[in-house]
Amino acid sequence: MNPENFTELNDQELLQKAKKLKNNKIIDATIIGFTLGAVVYGAIKHGFGFFTFFPLVLPFFIVRNSANNKLLEKAIQKELQSRNLS
Template sequence: MKPENLTALSNEELLKKLKNLKTDKLINATIIGVTIGIVVYSAVKNGFGFFTFFTLVAAILIARSFASNTILEKEVQKEIASRNLQ
């Protein structure tokens, strides 16, 4: 969602969007932690192989999504502050 579309959302939709972004943030952090744990375990147990790097690439892609969601969350928080919502 682009930041200019945030102004078109109602107050309830905006608060719901912020709640969903925070939930997604927690889920993404958990998935990143698990995948990094799998990479470390796989590297120690079996050495470096295709699946070790494949899992690492998946963690990097999730981290990119995590970063874009963080930026969107900041924009939503700015919009909420501009509307004086809580």
């Protein structure tokens, strides 16, 4: 969603978007932790190889996408502050 569209949302929809972004951060952290745990377990159990490091592709994309989420979060917070909701 473009930051320009946040002005078109009503208060409740804007608060839901902010809550959804917070939930996504928790889910992303859980996925990253799980994949890092799988890499460590695989390295200990089977040694190092291609499939040991293959699960690290997923956290790479999550971290890359987090920059976009940070921009969206800043835009939402700015709109919430302009409406005196936060």
